[in-house]
Amino acid sequence: MAxxxxxxxxxxxxxxxxxxxxxxxxxxxxxxxxxxSIRQAGLIGILWGIGHTITILxxxxxxxxxxxxxxxxxxxxxxxxxxxxxxLLGILNLxxxxxxxxxxxxxxxxHSSVIHSHAHTHDGKxxxxxxxxxxxxxxxxxxVPNSRFGMTLxxxxxxxxxxxxxxxxxxxxxxxxxxxxxxxxxxxxxxxxIAYLLVFGVGTIAxxxxxxxxxxAPFAYTxxxxxxxxxxxxxxxxxxxxxxxxxxxxxxxxxxxxFTGAPHWTPR
Numbered sequence: 675m676a677x678x679x680x681x682x683x684x685x686x687x688x689x690x691x692x693x694x695x696x697x698x699x700x701x702x703x704x705x706x707x708x709x710x711s712i713r714q715a716g717l718i719g720i721l722w723g724i725g726h727t728i729t730i731l732x733x734x735x736x737x738x739x740x741x742x743x744x745x746x747x748x749x750x751x752x753x754x755x756x757x758x759x760x761x762l763l764g765i766l767n768l769x770x771x772x773x774x775x776x777x778x779x780x781x782x783x784x785h786s787s788v789i790h791s792h793a794h795t796h797d798g799k800x801x802x803x804x805x806x807x808x809x810x811x812x813x814x815x816x817x818v819p820n821s822r823f824g825m826t827l828x829x830x831x832x833x834x835x836x837x838x839x840x841x842x843x844x845x846x847x848x849x850x851x852x853x854x855x856x857x858x859x860x861x862x863x864x865x866x867x868i869a870y871l872l873v874f875g876v877g878t879i880a881x882x883x884x885x886x887x888x889x890x891a892p893f894a895y896t897x898x899x900x901x902x903x904x905x906x907x908x909x910x911x912x913x914x915x916x917x918x919x920x921x922x923x924x925x926x927x928x929x930x931x932x933f934t935g936a937p938h939w940t941p942r
Contacts, residue, residue: 681861685870689877692849693723693885697756697918701841702882704763704915706890707908708773710897715890718838719882725842726849726882727875733850734857734871738864744851746939750932752847753939757926759844760919767912852941 692698702722706715736742744752766772853874854867861867896904931937 678866681866681870682873685873686877686880689874689879690881690884692853692874693878693881695849697760697848697922698722698726698845698882699885699889700911700915700918701756701760701763701845702838702886703889703911704767704772705838705841706886707767707893707911709890709893711894712887712890715894716883716887718834718890719884719886720879721835721838722842722845722886723875723879723882725839725844726846726878727842727872729843729846730850730853730875730878731868731871733847734854735868737851737854738858738867738871744941746937747932749851749939749941750926750930750937752851754923754926754932755844756848757919757922759841760915760922762919763841764912764915764917764919767908767915773908855941 702719705718705722709715709718737744763772853871857867857870861870893904893907896907927933930939
């Protein structure tokens with residue numbers, strides 16, 4: 675039992691540490707730079723972690739249960755996807771497209787002047803309703819979750835819900851093989867190995883939530899205090915994302931040989 679608890683604790687804290695990898699932090703920074711509150715930034719981290727965990731579980735389970743072997747060229751292509759995604763996120767940030775999409779597709783911005791909420795008591799329970807005075811607003815807001823988490827999701831919109839989830843899925847591709855092979859080298863029982871992956875994923879979610887909240891704090895503060903400085907932070911995050919994405923692309927494409935005839939890949 676003590677050994678099992680140790681493995682669970684190790685998986686959780688390794689997952690938290692995994693969240694601090696530079697490519698992970700840079701990717702979420704480009705997203706969090708457009709958030710208005712620390713709570714929304716934390717939610718972005720949770721969604722990223724969920725996407726990352728889904729990929730880790732799917733690919734890792736395939737390697738553990740079916741002894742899948744990933745060819746070097748496919749493995750390098752999985753890691754290249756991270757570099758290309760960082761370049762795309764950086765360009766979207768620098769060109770203002772990301773901000774335009776955020777403003778365009780976030781419900782709180784679309785109907786801020788016509789949406790309001792109120793609470794009332796029914797059968798001893800308090801309910802909160804969000805509605806507007808335009809017919810099209812009523813159509814979209816008939817069923818609104820009552821929880822604080824649900825209200826936050828409603829405010830950020832589907833676009834901002836799916837974006838960090840998709841980024842997390844791509845990041846999971848790059849790290850899944852290395853994590854699964856590491857688990858296989860220490861845990862021989864498949865079911866416990868998969869359980870370890872799940873605990874690892876929970877740790878990653880927790881770690882990324884804390885990271886995004888920490889990153890989101892200065893962005894949320896400067897957004898209220900200094901628009902120019904806040905814009906500068908966003909531009910800086912965009913440049914860093916593009917630069918690091920280009921570095922990863924060159925490293926994988928030419929140093930590791932994805933774009934040449936002799937690819938060599940070591941999961942890491």
